[in-house]
Amino acid sequence: MTKTYRGLTAFAAAFGLATMAFAHGDVAPQPVNTDALPDVGEEWLIENPYRAAAAGDEVWWTAVTIGDSAYNQNCARCHGLGVVSGGLAPDLRFLEAAEYGDEWYAERFQHGYTQDGTTKMPAFGEVLGQKAAWAIRTYIETRPEDGALDAHTARLSAIRDQLVGGSGDQAVLKEELMAIALEVKTASGAPVADSAAKRAALALDGSPEGAKHASDALTIGLSAAH
Numbered sequence: 040m041t042k043t044y045r046g047l048t049a050f051a052a053a054f055g056l057a058t059m060a061f062a063h064g065d066v067a068p069q070p071v072n073t074d075a076l077p078d079v080g081e082e083w084l085i086e087n088p089y090r091a092a093a094a095g096d097e098v099w100w101t102a103v104t105i106g107d108s109a110y111n112q113n114c115a116r117c118h119g120l121g122v123v124s125g126g127l128a129p130d131l132r133f134l135e136a137a138e139y140g141d142e143w144y145a146e147r148f149q150h151g152y153t154q155d156g157t158t159k160m161p162a163f164g165e166v167l168g169q170k171a172a173w174a175i176r177t178y179i180e181t182r183p184e185d186g187a188l189d190a191h192t193a194r195l196s197a198i199r200d201q202l203v204g205g206s207g208d209q210a211v212l213k214e215e216l217m218a219i220a221l222e223v224k225t226a227s228g229a230p231v232a233d234s235a236a237k238r239a240a241l242a243l244d245g246s247p248e249g250a251k252h253a254s255d256a257l258t259i260g261l262s263a264a265h
């Protein structure tokens with residue numbers, strides 16, 4: 040017992056420390072695996088290279104999903120979960136999805152922000168690197184605007200129930216979800232939003248697992264909307 044017990048105590052201690060560090064806002068940057076994204080070179084760009092128009096839909100979507108976890112591990116504690124700011128730091132959803140917004144974004148990401156000797160935002164350029172920077176940027180700019188799903192809540196929960204119950208033609212539902220996804224607007228002006236409708240549509244592949252992933256995406260999206 041002693042060995043396991045000691046292991047558990049060490050674990051609990053480490054966990055407690057991590058929690059304390061978190062409470063004090065002093066958190067080490069979380070590494071981001073960006074291997075699945077195309078390289079962008081050493082020199083810092085001033086425009087997001089992972090937009091669908093420049094890199095294609097597949098790269099764009101990969102950037103959104105990598106950016107999602109990278110953002111929520113490194114930025115959310117100040118800028119808000121899902122990029123909905125609670126007032127501690129600016130709401131990044133409104134940063135224009137164009138070169139002007141990108142340049143400003145890249146500047147802050149690389150160097151952070153210090154005021155009167157106090158670090159308000161740490162620098163991330165060296166620790167996370169450029170690919171992670173643009174993946175996070177892609178995620179941020181595809182956030183749906185507030186209330187974007189409101190008009191569709193009833194229909195989306197009906198679809199969710201159908202998927203959970205194993206009824207409904209997946210191909211038909213997928214098409215309907217895609218149509219709903221296209222109506223969702225971003226606050227940044229980016230042409231396509233990431234949304235629960237979109238994630239659910241992409242998850243549907245005719246299999247029971249696909250239906251499960253899709254209904255989970257809808258459940259998460261619908262609860263976040265409330």
Ligand code: HEC
Pocket residue numbers: 064110113114115116117118127128129130131134143144145147148152159160161163175
């Ligand atoms: C410790 C808190 C903190 C963390 C963590 C943090 N930021 Fe910030 N960020 C701030 C504050 C505070 C500002 C406002 C600085 C100012 O007054 O210009 C800011 C400003 C910004 C801006 C400029 C926004 C604007 O409208 O001018 C961008 C872009 C930005 N942050 C991106 C990020 C990204 C991306 C991450 C994660 C990789 C991140 N930040 C992590 C606190 C933080």
